[in-house]
Amino acid sequence: MIAAARWLWPPGAPSWRALPEAIMRAVMFGLVAALPLSFVFSPPSTWRFFWLDPTGWFLQAITFGVILSVSFYVACGLPVSYLLQSRTASARPSFVIAVAIVGAAFGTITSLALFRLSRGAVTPGLTRLVVVAAVLAVILTLTLTAWYRLQADKAVADARARNWALQAQINPHFFFNTLNTIAAQIRPNPDAAERMLGLLADMSRYSLSTDESHVVPLRDELDFALAYLEIERERFGQRLSWVLPDAHVVEGLSLPALTLQPLVENAVRHGVARRxxxxTIAIRVERSATEFTLTVTNPIDEMPDRNDLFRPGHALWNTRERLRLTYGKQITLDMVTCEPNTLTARIHARVAS
Incomplete structure (x- = not known):
């Protein structure tokens, strides 16, 4: 029952391809709502005509229902929904109200014109009915607008909460892994442990001073990843090496904070460390005027199952979820195998204008 009611209710801001179906749903809504609404808006003194000529009453109710439903949906509901989707007036409710009122006025004129064509004349009672329908259309449109905004705000809040939870999983994971590496070096190599503590302090400062939803220069992300690699070099020695992009290649590019380091850590832990x-960890950047691709490539002896690469709770999955929740399809993260015995994490993003 609820699913049927949702289908009958015309959608907001449909695509041009889906617009005919949306208008057809408005017609269906008018057909279904016609009979009960005909009793609501007709004076009780006229109800006897239903028993005298039920077919005529029903046909007249259908005509009224369809004309009112389609007219006010096209003139009032659609413009407001497209306006909200474009976000040009998201901070100006007064503009939305004005559009709803103007749309209702246009719907009133259209409805009266269609009634005149279908009936030949428009009575004062019918005019009052259309005006009441226009007022209800404005009230319903604004009520639904407020409800949709509340739902949108709730969705954003939920996404932020999930984002923070994912970030909370990433930071302790990196922090404790690094502390374990430092602890292993304290006795055999105290100078190296001291240097690693200094690098960890720099990394912690960067991690704590940046919001994961903020966009930072790619140069800063590379410096952060380099500090991590320097720490791991103390553990792996000459077994670990890396290649970074030239400074001029990354000039002017930006990335969400704390995005690159989890990819580099994954390349070290699940690639280099197992061989x-x-x-060598190779970080490369390819760019055009409008977009760029950042890749982190590592050697690997045995190719993992693709489903294991993005297991919930792991660094790659957490990072991809953070990007999806905050930026949608504007920034994507996937894993590819461009060469034999290599695995590449690839981020595709737009160049900030």
């Missing part, structure tokens, strides 16, 4: 001979 006796180690390997």
């Amino acid at each position: 006796v001979e180690g390997g």
Whole structure:
């Protein structure tokens, strides 16, 4: 029952391809609502005509219902929904109200014109009925607008809460892994442990001073990843090496904070660390005037199952979820195998204008 009611209710801001179906749903809504609404808006003194000529009453009610439903949906509901979707007036409710009122006025004129064509004349009672319908259309449109905004705000709040939870999983994971690396070096190499503590302090300062939803220069993300690699170099020695992009290549590019380091950590932990001979982490950037691709490539002996790469709770999954929740399809993260025995994490993003 609820599913049927949702289908009958005309959608807001449909695409041009879906517009005919949306208008047809407005017609269906008018057909279904016609008979009960005909009794609501007709004076009780006229109800006897229903028993005298039920077919005529029903046909007249259908005509009224369809004309009013389609007229006010097209003239009032659609403009407001498209306006809200464009976000040009998201902070100006007064503009939305004005559009709803103007649309209702246009719907009133259209409805009266269609009634005149279908009936040949428009009575004062019919005019009052159309005006009441226009007022209800404005009230309903604004009520639904407020409800949709509340739902949108709730969705944003839920996304932020999930984003913070994912970030809370990433930071402790990195922090404790690094502390374990430092602890292993305290006795055999105290100088290296001291240097690693200094690098960890720099990284912690960056991590705590940036919001994961903020966009930062890619140069800063590379410096953060480099500090991490320097820490891991103390553990792996010459088994770990890396290649970074030239400074001029990344000039002017930006990325959400704390995005690159989890990819580099994944390349070290699940690539280089598992190979006796180690390997090289290659961070590369390819760019055009409007977009760029950042890749982190590591050698690997055995290709993992693709489903294991993005297991919930792991660094790659957390990072991809953060990007999806905050930026949608504007920034994407996937894993590819461009060469044999290599695995590449690839981020595709737009160049900020």
